[in-house]
Amino acid sequence: MDQNATIKEMAAPEGRVSPAQLVDFVARAFVAAGLPQPDAQTVAGLMVQADLRGSDTHGVIRLPLYVRRLRAGGINVKPNICVLNDRASAALIDGDNGMGHLVMRRATELAIEKAKVTGVGWVGVRMSNHAGPAALYVTMPLAHDMVGLYFAVGSNNHLPPWGGSESLLGTNPMAVAVPALEEPPIVLDMAPTVAAYGKVRLKAQRGEAMPVGWMIDREGKPLTDAKRADEGHLLPIGDYKGYGLSLIIALLAGALNRAAVGREVIDFVKETGKATNTGQAIMAVSIEAFVPPAEFKKTVDGFVRDIRQSKRLPGVERIWLPGEQSHAKQLDRNAHGIPTPKALRESLDAVARELKIAPLN
Amino acid sequence: MDQNATIKEMAAPEGRVSPAQLVDFVARAFVAAGLPQPDAQTVAGLMVQADLRGSDTHGVIRLPLYVRRLRAGGINVKPNICVLNDRASAALIDGDNGMGHLVMRRATELAIEKAKVTGVGWVGVRMSNHAGPAALYVTMPLAHDMVGLYFAVGSNNHLPPWGGSESLLGTNPMAVAVPALEEPPIVLDMAPTVAAYGKVRLKAQRGEAMPVGWMIDREGKPLTDAKRADEGHLLPIGDYKGYGLSLIIALLAGALNRAAVGREVIDFVKETGKATNTGQAIMAVSIEAFVPPAEFKKTVDGFVRDIRQSKRLPGVERIWLPGEQSHAKQLDRNAHGIPTPKALRESLDAVARELKIAPLN
Numbered sequence: 001m002d003q004n005a006t007i008k009e010m011a012a013p014e015g016r017v018s019p020a021q022l023v024d025f026v027a028r029a030f031v032a033a034g035l036p037q038p039d040a041q042t043v044a045g046l047m048v049q050a051d052l053r054g055s056d057t058h059g060v061i062r063l064p065l066y067v068r069r070l071r072a073g074g075i076n077v078k079p080n081i082c083v084l085n086d087r088a089s090a091a092l093i094d095g096d097n098g099m100g101h102l103v104m105r106r107a108t109e110l111a112i113e114k115a116k117v118t119g120v121g122w123v124g125v126r127m128s129n130h131a132g133p134a135a136l137y138v139t140m141p142l143a144h145d146m147v148g149l150y151f152a153v154g155s156n157n158h159l160p161p162w163g164g165s166e167s168l169l170g171t172n173p174m175a176v177a178v179p180a181l182e183e184p185p186i187v188l189d190m191a192p193t194v195a196a197y198g199k200v201r202l203k204a205q206r207g208e209a210m211p212v213g214w215m216i217d218r219e220g221k222p223l224t225d226a227k228r229a230d231e232g233h234l235l236p237i238g239d240y241k242g243y244g245l246s247l248i249i250a251l252l253a254g255a256l257n258r259a260a261v262g263r264e265v266i267d268f269v270k271e272t273g274k275a276t277n278t279g280q281a282i283m284a285v286s287i288e289a290f291v292p293p294a295e296f297k298k299t300v301d302g303f304v305r306d307i308r309q310s311k312r313l314p315g316v317e318r319i320w321l322p323g324e325q326s327h328a329k330q331l332d333r334n335a336h337g338i339p340t341p342k343a344l345r346e347s348l349d350a351v352a353r354e355l356k357i358a359p360l361n
Numbered sequence: 362m363d364q365n366a367t368i369k370e371m372a373a374p375e376g377r378v379s380p381a382q383l384v385d386f387v388a389r390a391f392v393a394a395g396l397p398q399p400d401a402q403t404v405a406g407l408m409v410q411a412d413l414r415g416s417d418t419h420g421v422i423r424l425p426l427y428v429r430r431l432r433a434g435g436i437n438v439k440p441n442i443c444v445l446n447d448r449a450s451a452a453l454i455d456g457d458n459g460m461g462h463l464v465m466r467r468a469t470e471l472a473i474e475k476a477k478v479t480g481v482g483w484v485g486v487r488m489s490n491h492a493g494p495a496a497l498y499v500t501m502p503l504a505h506d507m508v509g510l511y512f513a514v515g516s517n518n519h520l521p522p523w524g525g526s527e528s529l530l531g532t533n534p535m536a537v538a539v540p541a542l543e544e545p546p547i548v549l550d551m552a553p554t555v556a557a558y559g560k561v562r563l564k565a566q567r568g569e570a571m572p573v574g575w576m577i578d579r580e581g582k583p584l585t586d587a588k589r590a591d592e593g594h595l596l597p598i599g600d601y602k603g604y605g606l607s608l609i610i611a612l613l614a615g616a617l618n619r620a621a622v623g624r625e626v627i628d629f630v631k632e633t634g635k636a637t638n639t640g641q642a643i644m645a646v647s648i649e650a651f652v653p654p655a656e657f658k659k660t661v662d663g664f665v666r667d668i669r670q671s672k673r674l675p676g677v678e679r680i681w682l683p684g685e686q687s688h689a690k691q692l693d694r695n696a697h698g699i700p701t702p703k704a705l706r707e708s709l710d711a712v713a714r715e716l717k718i719a720p721l722n
Contacts, residue, residue: 088450118449163674219674238599248683285451296616303611312525319523319524322609
């Protein structure tokens with residue numbers, strides 16, 4: 001994410017809402033659900049930042065679920081987030097089952113502080129929760145001329161081991177962000193599965209079939225009926241490679257932090273009253289420890305342009321860099337507001353009714 | 362790799378050679394090619410360790426190429442490997458174009474030292490060379506109750522950006538190693554392409570067709586004739602995801618270390634007289650900084666067993682963990698010697714003739 005992005009006061013065109021209006025609504029909802037005002041504001045700001053950069057599946061759309069979990073006691077409204085272990089370049093934070101956004105923001109700030117002093121900071125968290133898209137945190141080090149790396153244990157198990165028929169692994173994301181000079185930063189944010197589970201849900205809602213290669217059923221046969229998703233499993237990228245990636249991320253972001261992995265992972269959508277013990281890990285790496293940041297960022301610009309201008313396959317109009325489309329969305333949405341499709345509006349209105357607060361204007 | 366693996370004196374059964382004999386031969390070859398005796402011994406030991414754990418494409422089989430590059434002046438026989446930047450948790454090493462094994466061993470030792478003090482060590486290298494399989498280095502931290510992470514820029518460009526038709530990226534590997542208690546360590550060592558280029562070469566040698574999905578030609582059509590590999594490109598895992606991974610690894614292991622990326626990467630097989638300026642990065646993370654190592658390793662054991670014993674798809678006999686098959690090979694080869702197929706024997710004999718040294722017995 002562009003670190004200069006600010007949430008502006010503005011009039012949004014029809015079908016769109018200004019970031020400030022959306023932050024205000026989300027913060028009011030969280031206050032009504034029991035969060036202290038400053039925490040509500042922080043989480044709302046991060047959630048709207050997610051929408052600004054186009055993470056439509058990981059931003060404000062999650063508000064109803066978060067509220068449900070807060071009200072069911074599945075998330076602690078007044079957590080005592082504390083540092084359990086603290087070394088010069090490594091720390092473990094216990095999130096006390098608070099909102100993941102609060103826990104991860106604290107962890108990222110600590111990783112950046114450590115990297116300033118020693119060159120590298122790695123902060124793991126336990127007893128955290130779903131924290132929105134990785135991009136929110138992995139891009140925070142960029143403003144400090146640092147590279148960010150992020151690993152997280154997914155909030156559901158949808159992936160079996162390679163050859164297996166039991167989902168013991170999640171769509172555990174990994175993300176890396178690298179700054180450029182004039183070009184948008186490179187932001188890779190990927191799950192080790194061919195399709196994200198959110199995409200499967202979308203296909204089910206729309207009554208569309210899934211392409212072969214997204215999922216298999218319990219016999220290993222292609223599953224294309226999205227409504228039957230519960231009867232099958234996601235497929236990993238690169239066969240056994242995606243399985244290995246998911247497992248490694250579970251170990252680095254989960255087991256290393258005494259967070260839930262494997263059979264300990266609960267379905268956070270279904271078990272709203274239970275703590276997830278979500279594990280995440282964020283790393284900040286100071287560029288200056290290796291090479292002058294200006295020189296590095298110029299190299300990134302050059303590489304980006306070589307790639308963008310390289311020969312394309314027939315029919316391909318443009319070669320994109322990881323994070324470039326999100327960056328373009330961010331520019332557009334900062335200028336013109338955030339689209340609020342009918343289904344999103346309705347779900348936010350329902351939250352307002354439930355919490356007895358004024359709806360989003 | 363099992364840190365307890367030692368290279369034993371033993372009589373090898375027919376078609377196999379003892380690790381000690383192989384180390385002796387490889388070391389003699391390197392001395393004849395100009396390497397100082399201790400360096401020759403170190404590199405030979407690491408190359409044979411690669412063969413011991415089943416990395417048949419990245420171990421002793423590379424001797425002829427290394428010797429060719431050493432004799433052509435493409436690798437510096439007496440490098441002054443030095444630390445350019447040195448922070449508490451981060452360092453940049455200049456390998457002075459020495460053998461990659463020497464550079465990476467030094468880098469890994471330094472990363473481990475830093476992790477002992479601060480919890481994390483990240484050491485990047487520039488002016489390095491092909492260093493054999495990632496597993497050699499990424500497993501070194503395990504004996505210190507640390508996790509290892511490794512990124513490297515591949516020694517060739519075989520991968521275009523997603524949508525592109527020009528190979529500006531390599532099969533840049535990433536590797537992660539995590540120790541267990543009674544179970545073999547988890548070792549993930551993967552390239553972001555569906556197939557390794559070595560597998561393509563093997564298909565060409567055998568006159569076999571490649572499966573659809575390994576490569577495309579310059580028009581984007583499936584390329585299955587391995588003999589025409591030069592006319593096409595490898596495909597990334599997970600489409601744009603594998604492209605993103607390769608790019609990110611190029612930035613972390615290459616650009617951050619002022620090593621070659623993109624158009625700067627030379628073909629180390631064809632341009633034997635030129636320095637590759639290979640970039641690699643190794644990270645050591647102290648488990649103790651997060652959780653007591655014994656507790657962590659017990660958790661890994663439990664997770665491994667849950668996965669291994671989980672329900673399998675019809676027809677699947679066993680679920681493997683990343684690194685488990687290499688571990689099994691290592692036990693077998695430590696006990697019974699390293700297989701030396703006819704083609705390998707012949708190429709080693711040719712090296713012996715060229716260097717006027719006694720052949721491998």
